[in-house]
Amino acid sequence: MATNFDATRLAVQTAFPTNDLLFDDKEMPSIHVFIPKFRLCDVLSTQSTETHPAFIVNGKEIDGFWFGKYQSTCTDTGRAYSLPAEDPTVSHPLDWFVTQTNAKGAGWHEISNAEWAAVALWCHKHGCEPKGNNNYGKDSSETYYEAIPVPGVQDNGKTARVRTGTGPLTWSHNGRMDGIWDMNGNIWEWCIGLRLVKGELQIIPNNNAADNSVSNSASSSAWRAIKASDGSLVAPDGNGTTTGTIKLNYTGGHWEWDTTISDSKDESRGALFKNTTAASSVGDAAKLILMSLALMPDTGLTGEGIDVNYGNDNFWANNAADERCPVRGGGWGYGEGAGVFYLNLSYPRSNSWASGGGRSAFVKLPAEA
Numbered sequence: 059m060a061t062n063f064d065a066t067r068l069a070v071q072t073a074f075p076t077n078d079l080l081f082d083d084k085e086m087p088s089i090h091v092f093i094p095k096f097r098l099c100d101v102l103s104t105q106s107t108e109t110h111p112a113f114i115v116n117g118k119e120i121d122g123f124w125f126g127k128y129q130s131t132c133t134d135t136g137r138a139y140s141l142p143a144e145d146p147t148v149s150h151p152l153d154w155f156v157t158q159t160n161a162k163g164a165g166w167h168e169i170s171n172a173e174w175a176a177v178a179l180w181c182h183k184h185g186c187e188p189k190g191n192n193n194y195g196k197d198s199s200e201t202y203y204e205a206i207p208v209p210g211v212q213d214n215g216k217t218a219r220v221r222t223g224t225g226p227l228t229w230s231h232n233g234r235m236d237g238i239w240d241m242n243g244n245i246w247e248w249c250i251g252l253r254l255v256k257g258e259l260q261i262i263p264n265n266n267a268a269d270n271s272v273s274n275s276a277s278s279s280a281w282r283a284i285k286a287s288d289g290s291l292v293a294p295d296g297n298g299t300t301t302g303t304i305k306l307n308y309t310g311g312h313w314e315w316d317t318t319i320s321d322s323k324d325e326s327r328g329a330l331f332k333n334t335t336a337a338s339s340v341g342d343a344a345k346l347i348l349m350s351l352a353l354m355p356d357t358g359l360t361g362e363g364i365d366v367n368y369g370n371d372n373f374w375a376n377n378a379a380d381e382r383c384p385v386r387g388g389g390w391g392y393g394e395g396a397g398v399f400y401l402n403l404s405y406p407r408s409n410s411w412a413s414g415g416g417r418s419a420f421v422k423l424p425a426e427a
Contacts (some may be wrong), residue, residue, distance in 0.1 A: 074236035082162035088140040090124035091238050101179040103358030112176035114264035118424035126417040128222035132158045138418045142223040145208045148415045152248045152407040155416035160270040169419045170267045171252035175352035178398035185363025189228045190242030191220045192396035243396040246385035246414040250274040254403050256298025257305045257319045257377035268421045286317045289343030306377045324378040326404035331373040371399035389413040
């Protein structure tokens, strides 16, 4: 069946060498963008030449990963696809999207937070943080550019969702046709491999979550907390109270990573991402992890074209509930608060919204290399 798409694949590869038609277990295609491996010093102000965690799976480095060019459209085959001019699938919980992507075969997965962060940091370093549908069919900073609305989907008489990849070039992650579309607004995107448990930050190490045989479930044994003193990973105690680990505190109207929580509330509270800080209890190695996962700004990274305001993107969280999982990007009505650094850690994995969806990704697992 894949041979039916040979001409299409050749056309995609010829026009956009970093793009490819990838086929799943049903021999059905999705368009993905290859993100090649880079080091932390390539996107952050650090001198560290360590590989960004998105390019380490099961302890081995990979050459890169394939990021869905478009937000997921899920079909009655129980699979998620990355295709242009589609209505992105919404109104399903995190685990549903995980099932849709994992079903495609080995290496397929819902995008991980590490992968999203890698793309966001690349955009930031290169001065091309994308715009998108964050103002009812437009970007809040653009007057005339619009995308194609999804018919019959409105928000109080205004445009809500738009068809994938139909916006202007400014909505691509690199400002070109070969880029990734709609990472700013349109719909929230579930990400795997990261969560809060009663305010304690927990991750699945590096990009191990990209191996869909590694469980991202609430009860998975793969979750690790992060020691604030040195950035080492430890098994969490299950109560969000692991000694000396990084936790999310709310202080002075902004979020701060610390080892203790003085202001804990079981509600969603927001602040600007750019104002996120780390307390003195968080050492440099741990702060580097936080920056590499797009969980706090890199204030040392400045220069021509670099937006030190991080687009004025918002960071929302609930730092008291049992488990809260990330959605990224923002929605169609979030204005300048939406963007590649928008992060919401306020909701359980069971939540679903008409403005919430997903995106697929693919890695060639190291054992197969």
